[in-house]
Amino acid sequence: MSKYADVIVDISHEKVDRPFEYIIPAHLEEQIHCGSQVFVPFGRGNKQISGFVIGMKEQADFAKEQLKSILSVVEKSTSADGDMIALAYYIKTNYGSTMNQALKTVLPVKKSADPVQEKYISLAADERVLQEAIEKYSKDKRSVAKLRLLQELEKESILPYEIVRDKLNIARPTLSALEKEQLIRIDIKENLRDAFHMKDKQEYTITLNPEQKRIAEDIWNRYQNGDLRPSLIRGVTGSGKTEIYIDIIDKVIKEKKQAIVLIPEIALTFQTVLRFYKKFGERISVIHSKLTQAQKHDQLEKAKRGQVDIIIGPRSALFSPFPNLGVIIIDEEHEGTYKNENVPRYISREVAIERARLSGGFVVLGSATPSVESFYKAEQGEYQLYNLEHRATGASLPDVQIVDLRDELNAGNRSMVSRKLDELILDRLEKKEQIILFINRRGYSSFVSCRNCGTAIKCPHCDVSLKYHRNGKLMCHYCGYETPMVKRCPSCGSKYIGTFGTGTQKVEEEINKRYPQAVTLRMDADTTKKKQGHEEILSAFANQEADILIGTQMIVKGHDFPNVTLVGILAADLSLYNSDYMAAERTFQLLTQAAGRAGRGAKKGEVIIQTYSPENYAVRLGAEQNYKEFYKYELSYRKLLGYPPVINMLGILFACENETHLTQKCNEINLLIERRIRAKEAARAAQNKIQKIGPSEDVIAKINDKYRKMIYLKAEDYSDLTDIKDTIETYMEENPDKQISITFDFSMMGNRKG
Ligand code: ADP
Ligand code: ZN
Ligand code: ZN
Numbered sequence: 001m002s003k004y005a006d007v008i009v010d011i012s013h014e015k016v017d018r019p020f021e022y023i024i025p026a027h028l029e030e031q032i033h034c035g036s037q038v039f040v041p042f043g044r045g046n047k048q049i050s051g052f053v054i055g056m057k058e059q060a061d062f063a064k065e066q067l068k069s070i071l072s073v074v075e076k077s078t079s080a081d082g083d084m085i086a087l088a089y090y091i092k093t094n095y096g097s098t099m100n101q102a103l104k105t106v107l108p109v110k111k112s113a114d115p116v117q118e119k120y121i122s123l124a125a126d127e128r129v130l131q132e133a134i135e136k137y138s139k140d141k142r143s144v145a146k147l148r149l150l151q152e153l154e155k156e157s158i159l160p161y162e163i164v165r166d167k168l169n170i171a172r173p174t175l176s177a178l179e180k181e182q183l184i185r186i187d188i189k190e191n192l193r194d195a196f197h198m199k200d201k202q203e204y205t206i207t208l209n210p211e212q213k214r215i216a217e218d219i220w221n222r223y224q225n226g227d228l229r230p231s232l233i234r235g236v237t238g239s240g241k242t243e244i245y246i247d248i249i250d251k252v253i254k255e256k257k258q259a260i261v262l263i264p265e266i267a268l269t270f271q272t273v274l275r276f277y278k279k280f281g282e283r284i285s286v287i288h289s290k291l292t293q294a295q296k297h298d299q300l301e302k303a304k305r306g307q308v309d310i311i312i313g314p315r316s317a318l319f320s321p322f323p324n325l326g327v328i329i330i331d332e333e334h335e336g337t338y339k340n341e342n343v344p345r346y347i348s349r350e351v352a353i354e355r356a357r358l359s360g361g362f363v364v365l366g367s368a369t370p371s372v373e374s375f376y377k378a379e380q381g382e383y384q385l386y387n388l389e390h391r392a393t394g395a396s397l398p399d400v401q402i403v404d405l406r407d408e409l410n411a412g413n414r415s416m417v418s419r420k421l422d423e424l425i426l427d428r429l430e431k432k433e434q435i436i437l438f439i440n441r442r443g444y445s446s447f448v449s450c451r452n453c454g455t456a457i458k459c460p461h462c463d464v465s466l467k468y469h470r471n472g473k474l475m476c477h478y479c480g481y482e483t484p485m486v487k488r489c490p491s492c493g494s495k496y497i498g499t500f501g502t503g504t505q506k507v508e509e510e511i512n513k514r515y516p517q518a519v520t521l522r523m524d525a526d527t528t529k530k531k532q533g534h535e536e537i538l539s540a541f542a543n544q545e546a547d548i549l550i551g552t553q554m555i556v557k558g559h560d561f562p563n564v565t566l567v568g569i570l571a572a573d574l575s576l577y578n579s580d581y582m583a584a585e586r587t588f589q590l591l592t593q594a595a596g597r598a599g600r601g602a603k604k605g606e607v608i609i610q611t612y613s614p615e616n617y618a619v620r621l622g623a624e625q626n627y628k629e630f631y632k633y634e635l636s637y638r639k640l641l642g643y644p645p646v647i648n649m650l651g652i653l654f655a656c657e658n659e660t661h662l663t664q665k666c667n668e669i670n671l672l673i674e675r676r677i678r679a680k681e682a683a684r685a686a687q688n689k690i691q692k693i694g695p696s697e698d699v700i701a702k703i704n705d706k707y708r709k710m711i712y713l714k715a716e717d718y719s720d721l722t723d724i725k726d727t728i729e730t731y732m733e734e735n736p737d738k739q740i741s742i743t744f745d746f747s748m749m750g751n752r753k754g
Pocket of ligand 1: 207208235236237238240242393560
């Protein structure tokens with residue numbers, strides 16, 4: 001039993017650094033845990049104030065005589081703060097971080113913010129004037145922003161200012177100009193609340209089809225009956241999962257509870273957000289990475305005060321401080337972005353489940369290609385599985401064909417476009433239908449190497465090759481290092497150096513050369529870096545301002561392009577050569593999701609997958625869009641080699657500028673781990689083995705001048721891994737070492753960029 005508690009008395013979020021120690025009196029021992037809200041005496045006058053327990057321990061750091069005792073436990077606090085603190089504790093325990101780092105993750109830093117302003121943009125002109133303006137602006141290339149807004153207002157005569165600014169990317173001067181022309185009005189909320197509401201109710205016309213209805217009702221009934229297991233909806237692309245979410249949220253809100261919807265940032269487009277707005281109007285708030293800290297804080301404050309019922313956003317929206325949270329929905333649950341890349345490296349799905357447990361709510365996961373891990377859990381009965389096999393609009397899934405690139409080479413075709421794909425591109429350009437060309441990774445293998453000796457030009461700070469960019473520079477995608485293109489090979493002096501492979505820029509150049517009649521758009525991390533990047537590119541393509549969209553995996557959900565009838569995947573296998581065990585899973589997901597972009601409208605879609613390994617199961621089954629068969633294959637492979645989800649895995653990353661010191665420290669910790677493993681195994685006679693791999697160099701041996709080594713642990717029992725993590729953490733606390741950083745990674749997912 002713990003005798004002492006660390007209590008924070010003020011979570012204005014600047015003072016979480018300074019917990020105060022209190023004695024836990026014997027009669028309260030049973031009731032106090034991390035996250036408990038308690039009353040304590042504070043300051044000279046021993047004023048009674050409330051605080052939260054953030055840690056418990058056997059030994060006090062201060063002399064016992066100086067400590068005061070906790071007075072009592074607050075009965076049933078109504079705020080979300082206790083939940084959030086318990087959640088921080090969960091994160092700290094399970095993913096490795098200090099309590100302070102965990103608290104900062106769940107309690108967004110408070111910055112003084114402008115008062116929340118609720119503005120709306122509405123149409124001020126009548127139909128005739130509007131049409132004239134639209135016609136005028138559609139002829140003027142510099143007025144695309146104005147045109148975009150007017151076209152949206154034509155459909156939706158009132159829009160929240162935040163949506164216009166963040167999701168339509170309309171800047172203030174554009175609004176002022178349109179206001180001056182008396183085409184639009186900018187109003188504050190009060191005048192418009194009713195108008196907006198009425199409009200929603202009229203406009204929301206979708207009724208669930210029987211399949212959707214069955215799923216929504218079953219999820220709801222299970223919740224009513226106290227079955228709080230997470231639900232996993234596996235539904236093909238366009239099967240209507242979003243409508244199911246909306247229906248469930250509606251039920252939750254009617255019970256005076258709130259909802260969090262996680263959507264990967266990249267899929268958080270105007271179209272997606274508007275669907276939720278149409279149904280729920282102003283009861284929604286949207287969080288995304290382009291908000292300032294203060295703006296984000298405002299949104300969360302609204303949640304806390306009960307001014308909104310729904311928060312939509314990426315990963316961090318999980319920590320919206322709703323007082324009575326009913327449901328957390330995670331769309332595209334397989335996405336790698338749901339894992340936090342920084343310490344604490346939490347996994348959103350797991351944290352969501354814990355958050356829901358704390359508040360008595362439930363979790364709904366959805367994807368066309370669920371992660372092998374989630375599907376495994378569904379199979380084991382830990383999650384409840386639902387299937388949707390057909391597209392909701394009745395559109396059929398596209399026809400997919402595989403083209404073997406080796407045959408192309410044999411036939412003397414050295415271009416990146418196969419004969420079949422070329423034929424279909426010409427056909428679509430002729431018919432004025434749209435095309436998406438998809439490449440696996442940004443600037444993939446657009447590295448520069450010597451044709452004489454084979455040396456690749458590397459970043460001086462990282463163990464990766466530099467990528468060539470069209471501005472003539474070489475860039476490191478890890479640390480941002482830039483240098484002009486080299487003229488001679490640094491190794492042998494040869495002049496024959498050049499780029500290889502197919503980066504997005506290169507594809508765009510070749511496509512422009514080959515099809516001069518086509519207008520192309522490129523979407524990748526470079527073109528979307530600008531503040532407004534990706535939304536603008538997608539809207540332009542949706543408005544049919546271009547024939548061909550060339551892009552990386554960014555071309556995902558969130559936008560329906562009904563006029564796209566051809567998707568070409570230029571080199572399907574690139575992601576297969578990734579060195580981690582999830583390569584096949586990611587390839588399958590990419591192919592299925594990319595193919596799902598075709599034929600969303602009335603016309604049937606076609607998909608061409610170009611590959612050097614047509615026999616590979618991820619490629620073959622991706623082409624068939626056969627999730628279940630893929631899952632079967634993949635799971636047997638994971639079983640054979642001992643990878644998650646069949647087994648639990650922990651990666652421990654050591655990083656240090658001094659290579660010798662790194663090796664030393666790594667060996668030291670390695671011994672510590674080995675000792676711990678032996679002790680554990682001795683204690684329970686050889687059952688539940690723990691396997692250790694390494695220490696060895698990380699896949700990338702150096703990033704940002706820091707050398708990197710890894711130790712991997714595999715265990716049947718998850719708690720064996722957290723136990724070893726705790727052992728290392730304690731050891732590092734007792735033997736502090738500022739030079740080295742140690743990071744724990746419990747999911748081993750999606751952290752290979754490259
Ligand atoms: P998913 O989230 O599974 O990709 P969506 O919910 O986006 O699917 O649905 C795909 C398309 O089908 C959308 O345009 C949506 O409006 C439409 N849709 C979904 N459910 C229905 C329905 N019951 N009736 C009519 N249209 C629907
Ligand atoms: Zn670098
Ligand atoms: Zn050379």
